[in-house]
Amino acid sequence: MSENVEKDRSQLRQKQMIGGHFERLARAKEDGKKVVYTFVPGNLTELLGAFDILPVLPEINALQSGMRKKSGGYIATAEKAGHSEDVCTYVKCDVGQLKNGNFGPTGTKLPEPDLLLLSYTGCFTFMKWFEILKQEYKCPVVMLQVPYQSEGEITPEMRRYVADQIRDVVVPALEQTTGKKLDMERLREQLRWSARAEDDLVAVWEAAKRRPSPIDGYFGGVYYVGPIFSSFRGTEEAALYYKELREEVEQRIATGQAAMTPDGPQPREKYRLVVEGPPNWTSFNDFWRMFSREGATVVASTYTRVGGLYDQGFRHDPDHPYETMADYALGCYTNLNLPSRVALLEKYIKEYEADGFFINSVKSCNSFSVGQLLMLRELEKRTGVPGGFIESDLVDPRYFGKANIENRVQSYLQMLDARMHRPLVPGEGHPVALPVVEGGTR
Amino acid sequence: MSQEVAVAPSADPAAPLLARAQAALEDRKLETVKAWKAQNPGALAIGHMPIYTPRPLIEAVGALPVAMFGGGDQVDIIRGDSYFQSYICHIPRSTIELALGGDLEPLDGVIFPAICDVIRNLSGMWKLLFPNKWSAYLDVPQNFDRALGGKFYGIELARLAKELHERGATKLTDEGLARAIADENERRQAIADLDALRRKEPWRVRASEAYLMVRAGAAVAAKEHTELLRAFLAVAGERKTRAYDNVRVVMVGSFCEQPPIDLLRALEKAGCDIVWDDAQLGMRTIEGPIEIAPGRSPLDALVDAYLDKGCATASRYIANGVKGQALIDRVKATDAEGVIFSAASFCDPALLDQPMLEAALNEAGIPHTSFKFAENTAQFQVIREQAGAFSDSVRLFGGGA
Numbered sequence: 051m052s053e054n055v056e057k058d059r060s061q062l063r064q065k066q067m068i069g070g071h072f073e074r075l076a077r078a079k080e081d082g083k084k085v086v087y088t089f090v091p092g093n094l095t096e097l098l099g100a101f102d103i104l105p106v107l108p109e110i111n112a113l114q115s116g117m118r119k120k121s122g123g124y125i126a127t128a129e130k131a132g133h134s135e136d137v138c139t140y141v142k143c144d145v146g147q148l149k150n151g152n153f154g155p156t157g158t159k160l161p162e163p164d165l166l167l168l169s170y171t172g173c174f175t176f177m178k179w180f181e182i183l184k185q186e187y188k189c190p191v192v193m194l195q196v197p198y199q200s201e202g203e204i205t206p207e208m209r210r211y212v213a214d215q216i217r218d219v220v221v222p223a224l225e226q227t228t229g230k231k232l233d234m235e236r237l238r239e240q241l242r243w244s245a246r247a248e249d250d251l252v253a254v255w256e257a258a259k260r261r262p263s264p265i266d267g268y269f270g271g272v273y274y275v276g277p278i279f280s281s282f283r284g285t286e287e288a289a290l291y292y293k294e295l296r297e298e299v300e301q302r303i304a305t306g307q308a309a310m311t312p313d314g315p316q317p318r319e320k321y322r323l324v325v326e327g328p329p330n331w332t333s334f335n336d337f338w339r340m341f342s343r344e345g346a347t348v349v350a351s352t353y354t355r356v357g358g359l360y361d362q363g364f365r366h367d368p369d370h371p372y373e374t375m376a377d378y379a380l381g382c383y384t385n386l387n388l389p390s391r392v393a394l395l396e397k398y399i400k401e402y403e404a405d406g407f408f409i410n411s412v413k414s415c416n417s418f419s420v421g422q423l424l425m426l427r428e429l430e431k432r433t434g435v436p437g438g439f440i441e442s443d444l445v446d447p448r449y450f451g452k453a454n455i456e457n458r459v460q461s462y463l464q465m466l467d468a469r470m471h472r473p474l475v476p477g478e479g480h481p482v483a484l485p486v487v488e489g490g491t492r
Numbered sequence: 493m494s495q496e497v498a499v500a501p502s503a504d505p506a507a508p509l510l511a512r513a514q515a516a517l518e519d520r521k522l523e524t525v526k527a528w529k530a531q532n533p534g535a536l537a538i539g540h541m542p543i544y545t546p547r548p549l550i551e552a553v554g555a556l557p558v559a560m561f562g563g564g565d566q567v568d569i570i571r572g573d574s575y576f577q578s579y580i581c582h583i584p585r586s587t588i589e590l591a592l593g594g595d596l597e598p599l600d601g602v603i604f605p606a607i608c609d610v611i612r613n614l615s616g617m618w619k620l621l622f623p624n625k626w627s628a629y630l631d632v633p634q635n636f637d638r639a640l641g642g643k644f645y646g647i648e649l650a651r652l653a654k655e656l657h658e659r660g661a662t663k664l665t666d667e668g669l670a671r672a673i674a675d676e677n678e679r680r681q682a683i684a685d686l687d688a689l690r691r692k693e694p695w696r697v698r699a700s701e702a703y704l705m706v707r708a709g710a711a712v713a714a715k716e717h718t719e720l721l722r723a724f725l726a727v728a729g730e731r732k733t734r735a736y737d738n739v740r741v742v743m744v745g746s747f748c749e750q751p752p753i754d755l756l757r758a759l760e761k762a763g764c765d766i767v768w769d770d771a772q773l774g775m776r777t778i779e780g781p782i783e784i785a786p787g788r789s790p791l792d793a794l795v796d797a798y799l800d801k802g803c804a805t806a807s808r809y810i811a812n813g814v815k816g817q818a819l820i821d822r823v824k825a826t827d828a829e830g831v832i833f834s835a836a837s838f839c840d841p842a843l844l845d846q847p848m849l850e851a852a853l854n855e856a857g858i859p860h861t862s863f864k865f866a867e868n869t870a871q872f873q874v875i876r877e878q879a880g881a882f883s884d885s886v887r888l889f890g891g892g893a
């Protein structure tokens with residue numbers, strides 16, 4: 051959020067937490083701490099915490115590089131080194147960052163990994179990403195395969211497979227890396243802290259069911275998920291952060307304040323939207339303002355659920371450590387099949403009383419993007435609520451055409467304004483902004 | 493100068509077989525499948541997307557496995573493009589186009605094997621678009637421990653067989669599966685013999701011809717395919733042709749969306765003998781026969797084959813091995829002089845793999861070149877020139893395109 055907006059206490063705490071983490075990482079080698087690189091969706095942060103391991107999350111570094119306008123240069127470095135223009139830009143951003151000295155978001159140097167923990171949830175690119183990093187760092191990799199919820203459910207066999215891999219493959223690898231035995235009590239403690247933070251985060255999400263919504267559940271939401279998506283799940287610090295955040299949101303409700311925007315509180319909630327897809331990071335605030343300045347608040351989003359569907363009931367369970375970590379890994383949003391994703395969005399549109407829904411389809415991410423045009427049709431059919439569709443990218447500035455996207459967002463919101471009180475008539479056609487990716491080759 | 497090699501069709505004893513294979517490639521309305529169903533009333537025809545799908549399992553329950561490779565260059569995309577953004581590869585859009593146009597109607601179901609996020613999400617699109625047709629996503633193991641990934645995969649296979657049975661296929665039995673595995677092994681041996689001949693005398697079996705002959709097995713039972721391959725092999729030695737001074741190359745990256753056959757021909761015209769490629773990889777994924785070890789069931793044998801004999805490819809995790817080593821070994825085993833990377837545009841697995849493989853080749857001093865295609869690419873001039881320059885440089889300098 052822009053500098054002239056007063057920061058909440060929770061935001062300051064988050065900033066300190068993140069700063070502290072990168073300082074610990076910078077000192078890791080001299081402090082004798084082990085460092086494991088791993089991914090966001092379905093990760094095993096509590097387990098790493100139980101071993102006192104410091105995690106590095108390359109996706110978070112990539113998105114931070116995007117926000118700090120460094121990703122364009124990093125991507126160029128990776129493409130020069132032979133990486134295709136067609137593939138996920140998170141990977142290229144990470145490779146470029148590595149080739150430029152591997153400085154993290156706060157400007158401190160990141161330590162090399164002692165182990166790559168390839169927890170393989172919801173995306174094939176993860177697998178290729180760590181194969182690439184393995185070549186760069188020449189360090190061991192441990193893989194956790196997480197089956198896809200292709201039939202819309204977690205079967206006992208899937209749970210068993212993941213739990214067995216954690217117990218028989220991942221834990222021994224971590225024991226070997228650290229030279230320590232797993233302290234089960236410590237793990238349970240971590241899981242307990244996670245569940246507390248998860249309770250409070252759900253209360254924050256659900257506050258958006260009110261009118262006006264006291265939060266923006268997408269643009270604002272990505273800040274809220276910072277600690278729980280990254281290295282802090284399972285810590286007391288994270289639990290305190292979410293408690294504080296929840297109190298702040300309750301305070302906003304008590305005083306009738308609408309969601310925060312980059313320019314201060316939203317003066318008038320005009321449109322309530324549900325958003326599918328990750329945001330663009332290179333022009334994040336510009337993108338947000340395209341909505342907030344028109345009075346649009348996002349009341350729920352799927353991107354903020356890639357690190358766990360807590361609002362659908364999942365909680366880490368200290369009494370069943372392996373099974374709960376398995377369920378968590380299996381349950382992340384991008385591990386749901388398309389019918390389940392549509393059903394979840396439909397639920398959000400209805401429960402949060404959205405006036406519209408919007409899909410930001412990112413070029414980088416097949417995991418999210420393939421099928422989104424069908425999701426758009428299905429959702430319009432099922433809810434009668436009109437959908438908008440644009441294309442951009444996560445961290446490649448070449449694929450964020452500001453004027454073009456702004457036009458599309460505006461015409462969508464104008465159309466929404468005209469239709470808000472009239473359901474979509476079947477056959478009337480939907481207001482899809484047809485896909486145009488600048489720089490695309492088709 | 494590179495030389496074009498051709499066997500005059502009039503004098504070619506393989507011509508009728510190649511014509512049959514070409515017709516199979518063009519059979520987008522699945523006429524052969526319709527004919528098979530007419531001969532086997534009540535039996536199921538089950539489509540499967542590219543890369544490995546355990547076809548013997550499908551045959552063992554009395555069903556016909558049908559490999560689906562999109563629409564190639566034969567299909568005008570009218571509806572398919574409105575389901576996929578511009579930056580997604582071509583095969584899902586032509587597959588949807590065929591399905592919406594009714595061309596896949598003879599199929600009673602489709603299996604989507606785990607290969608990438610596109611195929612994975614396509615499996616969900618299928619469920620939304622065709623709720624009354626059976627479809628299944630087949631998760632393959634990336635953990636190759638028998639007690640972990642093996643156990644999981646065995647359960648997946650048993651689930652498939654059970655679901656097929658619930659939809660009218662016969663029940664899976666050990667005898668039935670053992671028979672289907674034996675048929676499959678014979679087919680594999682015939683493909684291996686074809687590959688060996690192509691490696692030894694590439695002027696006698698061009699890559700484009702070998703491709704056609706393997707592809708001809710897409711929608712027929714293993715036994716029938718073996719007969720066709722054996723018939724081809726029987727006459728291949730009699731074809732009148734002569735050796736040319738071409739460059740021997742391995743081609744990788746085309747394991748899913750298929751290069752147009754004319755692209756293969758353009759490479760041949762540019763002076764490349766493609767002595768191995770990964771197009772049609774589904775038929776070659778398991779290297780060697782599927783063996784039923786003592787004390788193991790035929791279903792276990794399918795699992796063991798996948799764990800122990802699955803070939804290195806972009807969608808298979810390389811756990812302990814050295815990335816790129818399998819490709820270097822392949823180059824050596826086929827006496828190839830270079831590698832052509834030929835990936836479908838926007839193909840994540842192939843294109844993410846490529847820099848790692850290129851690095852390994854560089855280290856080993858093996859020359860390589862790369863281009864991208866789409867299944868409906870119609871112009872090959874640029875690719876032909878590039879491949880020509882590559883083959884000339886390999887021939888003259890032994891590397892460095």
Ligand code: SF4
Pocket residue numbers: 109138139140141172173174175176384414415416417418444
């Ligand atoms: S493809 Fe999508 S989910 Fe996968 S690494 Fe890239 S951005 Fe993340």
Ligand code: SF4
Pocket residue numbers: 581582583584607608609610611748749836838839840841842
């Ligand atoms: S061509 Fe590549 S990206 Fe496309 S479906 Fe096949 S494997 Fe996936």
